[in-house]
Amino acid sequence: MIETAVFDTKSYDREYLSRAAGAERIAWRFQEFRLSAETAYAATGARAVCLFVNDRADRACLEALAPLGVRLLALRCAGYNNVDLTAARLLGLAIVRVPAYSPHAVAEHTVGLLLTLNRKIHRAYNRVREMNFSLGGLVGFDLHGKTVGIIGTGNIGRIAAQIFCGFGCEVIAYDPFPAPEWAAVHNVRYVDFHTLLAASDVVSLHLPLLPATFHLLNEETISRTKRGVFIINTSRGKLIETGALIAALKSGHIGGVALDVYEEQEGIFLEDLSGQVLHDDELSLLLNDPNVLITAHQAFLTHEALSEIARVTTENILKLEKGEP
Ligand code: NAD
Secondary structure (H helix, E strand, O other): EEEEEEEEHHHHHHHHHHOOOHHHHHHEEOOOOOOOOOHHHOOOOOEEEEOOOOOOOHHHHHHHHHHHOOOOEEOOOOOOOOOOOHHHHHOOOEEEEEOOOHHHHHHHHHHHHHHHHHHOOOHHHHHOOOOOOHHHHHHOOOOOOEEEEEOOOOOHHHHHHHHHHHHHEEEEEEEOOHHHHHHHOOOOOOHHHHHHHHHOOOEEOOOOOHHHHHHEHHHHHHHHOOOOOOEEEEHHHHEOOOHHHHHHHOOOOOOOOEEEOOOOOOOOOOOOOOOOOOOOOOHHHHHHOOOOOEEOOOOOOHHHHHHHHHHHHHHHHHHHHHOOO
């Protein structure tokens, strides 16, 4: 049995990990709190640690985990910006992740957010439930014929682009590592970053958070976008400078913002904070803006994605039995 401490566990993690093939060879120790240097002691006796997007595996945390006998950090997500890879290498800790589980889940949520925000379906839903059947203030725009700029054409960005093509949008894309054959098949045109910002009615982010992409959308780059632009971020919160986003919403430069991720989401997203005071003023402003729609990092949350995450994570952990990785 491989003792595995699972941090930031939710009911669906427990359910899907427990029933994955081979899961019976793992002694799962589900913890509801997040991993950090302060909570690392909870992995005492475990050879593997399983973590998600809001866990913080920084140097201090890894230095606390290594002497406990932990050999492997199994991320049950694709992004790995929350792990200090250099420290992990120095400490001899192996890192595994789930590079692609269901890109469709995230791409479809991206499009769902845009449709909801643009056609004001969330507001209409509430209005009708109050027996208010009026339509004032619910005017949206046709997606057909609009220019959608996809930043990052990896697994998720490509599927999002294809869905937008299905709506009859003109899809343009920017990626330092383009996929020209795919683009030719789907009639997607690669342009440079600044051209994409200037030409797009909708900008959708599908790139990783790296030192080079931190605050990719900031005061300067947002000022290059079209007035009235809709921005969607289902990738990582720190790709957008929140203060600049709020200023551009206030001035009316940005027409709408849909976020599944937020710069300071750690400790907020994935938690039930109802009835508590929210101490994040920028998030409060965003939540109260009718042109903003927020979901709490749920783009991945489909049956197919959770099954695949559990399957690959279990396989990754079981590699320890063979002395890998
Ligand atoms: P991927 O690795 O398949 O693709 C990322 C693409 O971004 C690559 O083609 C890469 O070349 C490109 N890229 C790198 N730097 C860039 C830059 N400066 N400008 C433009 N493009 C750049 O990743 P993916 O599976 O498509 O996932 C994309 C992101 O989505 C992940 O990094 C992750 O942060 C996020 N994600 C979010 C959720 C969620 O639930 N919200 C779930 C899974 C993934």
